[in-house]
Amino acid sequence: MKLRTLSASMMLASAGLLAQPALANVSDNVIRIGFITDMASVYSDIDGAGGVEAARMAIADAGGAINGMKIELVFADHQNKADVAAARAREWFDQQKIDMLIGGTNSGVNLALAGIAAERKKPFFAIGAAASDLTGSQCTPYTVHWAYDTVALARGTGAAVVKAGGKTWYFLTADYAFGHALERDTANVVRAAGGQVVGQVRAPLNSSDFSSFLLQAQSSKAQILGLANAGGDTINSIKAANEFGIGKTMKMAGLLIFINDIHSLGLSVTQGMQFTDGWYWDQNEETRAWSKRFEARVKRKPSMIQAGDYSAVSFYLNAIKATGSDDGDTVMKWMKSNKVNDMFAKNGYVREDGRMVHDMFLMEVKKPSESKYPWDYYKQIAVLPGEEVFTKLSESTCKLVKK
Amino acid sequence: MIMIFGIPLQAFLGQLLLGLVNGSFYAILSLGLAVIFGLLNVINFAHGALYMLGAFLAWMGLSYFGINYWLMLLLAPIIVGLFGILIEKFLLKHLYKLDHLYGLLLTFGITLLIEGLFRSFYGVSGQPYTTPEALRGATNLGFMMLPNYRAWVVVASVVVCLITWFIIERTRLGALLRAGTENPRLVEAFGVNVPLMITLTYGFGVALAGFAGVLAAPILQVSPLMGSNLIIVVFAVVVIGGMGSILGAIVTGLGLGIIEGLTKVFWPEASSTVVFIIMAIVLLIRPAGLFGKEK
Numbered sequence: 001m002k003l004r005t006l007s008a009s010m011m012l013a014s015a016g017l018l019a020q021p022a023l024a025n026v027s028d029n030v031i032r033i034g035f036i037t038d039m040a041s042v043y044s045d046i047d048g049a050g051g052v053e054a055a056r057m058a059i060a061d062a063g064g065a066i067n068g069m070k071i072e073l074v075f076a077d078h079q080n081k082a083d084v085a086a087a088r089a090r091e092w093f094d095q096q097k098i099d100m101l102i103g104g105t106n107s108g109v110n111l112a113l114a115g116i117a118a119e120r121k122k123p124f125f126a127i128g129a130a131a132s133d134l135t136g137s138q139c140t141p142y143t144v145h146w147a148y149d150t151v152a153l154a155r156g157t158g159a160a161v162v163k164a165g166g167k168t169w170y171f172l173t174a175d176y177a178f179g180h181a182l183e184r185d186t187a188n189v190v191r192a193a194g195g196q197v198v199g200q201v202r203a204p205l206n207s208s209d210f211s212s213f214l215l216q217a218q219s220s221k222a223q224i225l226g227l228a229n230a231g232g233d234t235i236n237s238i239k240a241a242n243e244f245g246i247g248k249t250m251k252m253a254g255l256l257i258f259i260n261d262i263h264s265l266g267l268s269v270t271q272g273m274q275f276t277d278g279w280y281w282d283q284n285e286e287t288r289a290w291s292k293r294f295e296a297r298v299k300r301k302p303s304m305i306q307a308g309d310y311s312a313v314s315f316y317l318n319a320i321k322a323t324g325s326d327d328g329d330t331v332m333k334w335m336k337s338n339k340v341n342d343m344f345a346k347n348g349y350v351r352e353d354g355r356m357v358h359d360m361f362l363m364e365v366k367k368p369s370e371s372k373y374p375w376d377y378y379k380q381i382a383v384l385p386g387e388e389v390f391t392k393l394s395e396s397t398c399k400l401v402k403k
Numbered sequence: 404m405i406m407i408f409g410i411p412l413q414a415f416l417g418q419l420l421l422g423l424v425n426g427s428f429y430a431i432l433s434l435g436l437a438v439i440f441g442l443l444n445v446i447n448f449a450h451g452a453l454y455m456l457g458a459f460l461a462w463m464g465l466s467y468f469g470i471n472y473w474l475m476l477l478l479a480p481i482i483v484g485l486f487g488i489l490i491e492k493f494l495l496k497h498l499y500k501l502d503h504l505y506g507l508l509l510t511f512g513i514t515l516l517i518e519g520l521f522r523s524f525y526g527v528s529g530q531p532y533t534t535p536e537a538l539r540g541a542t543n544l545g546f547m548m549l550p551n552y553r554a555w556v557v558v559a560s561v562v563v564c565l566i567t568w569f570i571i572e573r574t575r576l577g578a579l580l581r582a583g584t585e586n587p588r589l590v591e592a593f594g595v596n597v598p599l600m601i602t603l604t605y606g607f608g609v610a611l612a613g614f615a616g617v618l619a620a621p622i623l624q625v626s627p628l629m630g631s632n633l634i635i636v637v638f639a640v641v642v643i644g645g646m647g648s649i650l651g652a653i654v655t656g657l658g659l660g661i662i663e664g665l666t667k668v669f670w671p672e673a674s675s676t677v678v679f680i681i682m683a684i685v686l687l688i689r690p691a692g693l694f695g696k697e698k
Contacts, residue, residue, distance in 0.1 A: 040519075042628065045526045175672050203667075204675035208623060208632050212421050212667040212674075215547065219414055235529060235624050243534070243550050243622070245541060264528035264624060300526075 031071045031326050033059075033313065034092040036085050036113065037104020037128060039077035042206065042231045045260045046303045047104040047128045053297050054306045055102065058313035066321050074098065080105075082112040089113050093120045099326040100125070100316055102309065107131035107178045114143045121328040123335070125312045128305040130230075130256060131181045132391060135355040139398035142332060143354040147308035148278040150181045152360050152389045153255050156276030158189035160362050160382070161224055161253050170222035170250075171200035172213055172237055174229035179205075182228040182255050198222045203233070210237040214246050225250045235261050242269045258303045262377045267368040274364045276389075279304040279344055280378050283361075286343040301375040311344030348386070353398035357386040410668060417547035418668050419661060424553045426660015427560035428615055432633065433640040433652040434564055435611035438571065441647035442584045442604045445495060446503055448510040451634030452517040453609045455627060457483050457616020459521060462530050462625045472535035476617050483613025484606040491605040496598075514631070521627035529624025538621075556618050563614065564653045571649055580604060639682045645695020655693060 035055055037047045052075045059071045074096060078085035085103075092098045093116065101117050103110040105128035117124030118140035125144050126134050132149040169190050173179040179202070187197045199220050201213045214237065217225050225246065227234055234254060238261075241252060254261075257275040281291035281301045290310070294302045319334040320326055340348035340356060348358035362382040371377060393401050432454060439447045460479040464470035470478065490513060498505045534552045541548040571577035580600060583590045587597045616630075623629055640659055644651030659678055666674040673680075685693060 040522060040527075042527060044522075045528045201671050203671055206632055207675065208629070209421075209425050211424075211553075212418055212664055213671065215414070215417055215421070216668065216671075219411075232527070232529070232624070232626065232628065239531075239624060240622075243552070245548060260526070260528045264531065266531050269531070 028097070029069050031066065031069050031100075031317075031320060032092075032096060032098040033071070033073050033100050033102065033316075034089065034096075034098040035073060035075040035102045035104065035309075036078045036088060036109070037075070037102075038080055038106060039075075041080055042233075043080070043105035043128065046231065046258045047305045047309070050294075050298045050300070050302065050306045051104055051128070051309045054294060054302065054309040055313045057293065057297070058310045058317065061314065062317040062321070066317065067324060069320075069326075071317065078104070078106065078109050080109065082106075082108045085109040086112045086116055089116045093117075093122065098122070099328075100331075102127060102312065104128040104309075105305065107134070107181070108176070110134060111138055111177075114138065114140050118142045123316065123328055123331055125316070127308045127312055130178055132185065133181065135351075135353045136391065136397045139353045139400055141354075141400060142328060144312070144335065144350050144356055145354055146312045146356050147304055148276075148360065149355070149390065150178070150185045151391045152278075152384070153182060153276045154185035154189045155389045156360050156362055156384045157253055157255055157274060158186045158226075159193055160274060161251075162190055162193040162195040166224040166251060166253070167195045168222040169195060169197045169224045169226050169253075170217045170220045171197070171226045171228050172210070172217055173200055173202045174233050175202040175204050178230070179228045183226070186226055186228065186255055203229070203237075206232065208236070210240045211244055213237070214241050214244055218244075218246055218249060221249075223251060225252045227252060227254045228256075230256045231258075231261070235264055238265055238269060258305075259301060259375070259377060260303055262365060263300070263375065267366060267371055267377065270365045271367045272365060274362060274381065276384065277304055277361050277363050277378070278358070279307045280361065280363065280380070281307070282376065282378070283380070290343045307344050311340065311342050314342055315340055351393065353393070353396055353401050355390055357390055359386050360384040360389045413546035414668075418664050420544075420547065420549060421553075422661035422664020422667075423657060424556055424660070425664060426657035427557050428619060428633070428656075429637055429640045429660050430564050430653045430656025431560045431611055431615045431618075432637045433644065433656045434567055434649065435608040435615075436637065436641045437644070437647055437649055437652035438567065438611070439605055439608035440641070441649065442580055443495075443506075443601055444499075444503060444584075445506040445510070445605075447605075447608065448507055448634070449490070449513040449517070450510075450609065450612050450637065451630030451632075452514040453483050453487065453612040453630070454616040454619070454633065455521070455630035456486070456517060457613030458532075458620040458623075458625045458629060459525075459530075459616075459627075460613070461617040461620045462532050465532065466530075472617070472621075476614070479617045480610040480613040483616070484610030487609030488602055488606040490609075491602045495605065496602075518627050518631065525627060527626055527628055529626030529629070532620040532625050534621040552621055556622070559618060560615070563611070567611070568649050568653060636678050639678045641692075643678075643682050643685045643692055645692025648692065648694040648696075651692060651694025 037051055038044045039048050076088045100123045102125045103113045107129040110126040110129035114124050124142050125146055127146045130150045132151040135145045171183045173183045201216050203213050254273055254275045262270050281287055291302055319331045323330050323334050336350045345358035348356050350356050361380050363378040364381050436450055457479045461475040464475040538552040538555050541550045583597045583600050591597050640655050644655035666677040
């Protein structure tokens with residue numbers, strides 16, 4: 001009996017699946033945006049629910065509808081697993097008829113999503129992911145890489161540190177695609193600027209104790225400790241470095257630092273550290289105003305990624321407004337021929353390889369005495385022009401770039 | 404310079420010591436698990452969450468009420484222990500008749516609840532907890548600068564482990580506990596309140612997790628995810644030592660900490676998996692674990 005109920009319900013379920021496409025025509029008057037990110041794990045503070053909220057803000061600011069077509073947002077947790085994200089994206093494209101997909105954090109996940117979106121000819125925005133491969137060897141005509149990438153981080157921080165006299169480097173690297181890419185790109189910059197890489201240690205993702213790796217780094221006698229990791233790994237390595245007094249013999253260069261990391265560690269531990277960022281909430285009137293609205297909803301200041309989520313969704317909705325269509329190719333064409341001008345980027349533009357080129361910033365963490373109000377953490381050291389800091393088209397390995 | 408496996412002796416000793424520090428956490432957490440499994444036959448998946456709770460209590464005590472580290476080192480395990488007693492009294496108690504799996508599922512559910520609550524309140528980046536005044540600074544051991552706090556972690560956990568071992572294996576109370584798990588009816592016939600004993604044992608086991616949490620607070624960021632990062636390794640430690648073996652849990656905890664520490668030098672990429680490789684080998688050769696008895 002039990003078995004029969006089960007098979008009966010399964011038949012019903014599959015009938016439901018088959019019936020879906022017929023219904024889909026009815027809902028075509030809706031602009032659907034899918035958003036897959038880390039909602040609960042290591043990277044959920046820098047994007048997660050805050051990122052979803054940022055996307056909602058963009059939709060609300062666009063009026064919630066365009067030419068009578070309602071805008072809807074669906075979101076899901078990828079658990080940092082590419083297969084989970086891929087299955088969800090396929091379901092969204094094929095059954096829920098989403099028109100655009102946003103990939104939050106995690107480069108591995110984003111590389112998988114980019115392929116799926118390209119098969120469906122729908123725009124895909126990579127926002128929280130860092131790997132430059134998204135617009136390099138694995139570029140697609142439908143990928144837009146928004147906030148930052150490993151090349152920009154490497155050129156920004158790497159070049160600045162070598163210029164300030166940090167000639168010998170040792171890397172503490174997260175042992176997966178993102179960490180390797182960041183280490184590789186930074187090492188190239190260091191060598192090109194006349195510096196030297198004396199060694200590296202590859203720590204597994206989510207290691208709880210970094211002291212052993214740090215002592216290895218210290219015994220290398222390098223001047224600079226390059227942290228090619230992110231999130232919890234960065235936090236715990238900085239904390240342990242502080243405990244073991246690594247800072248007395250080496251200077252730390254955080255290659256990917258988010259404001260949430262600084263907030264969590266406190267300024268006394270992080271002061272003086274230089275790093276590259278794509279956006280900071282306290283840069284100008286516009287960023288402050290938007291951040292104030294964001295904070296009212298999420299109870300903390302936005303990260304670069306969350307600001308990027310807002311900016312990307314707004315730009316996409318502008319494209320639909322201008323073209324009157326949610327067709328993937330039409331929208332992509334508009335986005336690649338119009339400038340991005342909002343609180344996130346000034347005169348940004350989407351290149352043929354999918355890179356959204358905009359200025360990046362070299363930042364330094366303030367001393368506790370310099371911080372005047374909550375979240376007052378950074379001072380800007382230099383503007384890094386987008387044309388110089390991202391991969392140049394002449395260096396690109398993307399097959400879409402005509403040379 | 405003396406070299407061991409291609410690295411200087413000094414560096415080697417330093418890494419050995421760091422391994423011992425991490426091993427102390429494994430020892431104290433796996434000890435709690437072993438006590439609970441030994442006496443209740445419950446695979447306590449909530450152990451990691453209760454360890455995290457201990458760390459958070461220490462942080463909350465300091466930042467909301469200004470209670471210092473030393474007092475919280477005492478208070479947090481008591482609060483976690485009381486919380487554990489509630490879990491046992493109202494939830495776990497009903498599952499003893501059933502398969503182990505139900506206890507595991509229940510405690511796993513509790514883990515998700517506790518972690519989820521803390522995540523929604525505090526996010527995942529973690530809260531900073533400063534090292535107590537008296538243990539700041541570092542001591543030069545000749546071969547390395549050892550932060551005083553890390554030395555304290557080793558001392559504190561070894562002492563707590565030995566006291567626990569002594570109580571269970573060498574005192575009358577411990578003898579009753581062990582007898583109660585072998586044959587509860589017989590022990591009850593002697594006038595011992597076995598259900599109460601079991602409740603208190605669970606409370607004590609999770610209090611150990613709370614204690615480890617407070618110890619860890621100044622070293623790691625106090626984060627809702629800190630427990631789940633550690634608990635799987637600790638389970639492997641218990642399996643290698645032998646489920647329910649008290650001495651096994653302590654010795655394997657410290658030993659595996661050292662092995663893991665050395666792996667971080669010779670093959671860093673494998674340092675997160677070496678414990679599981681050892682577990683697989685041990686299970687093949689001695690399915691009951693190094694210190695476990697075949698049943």
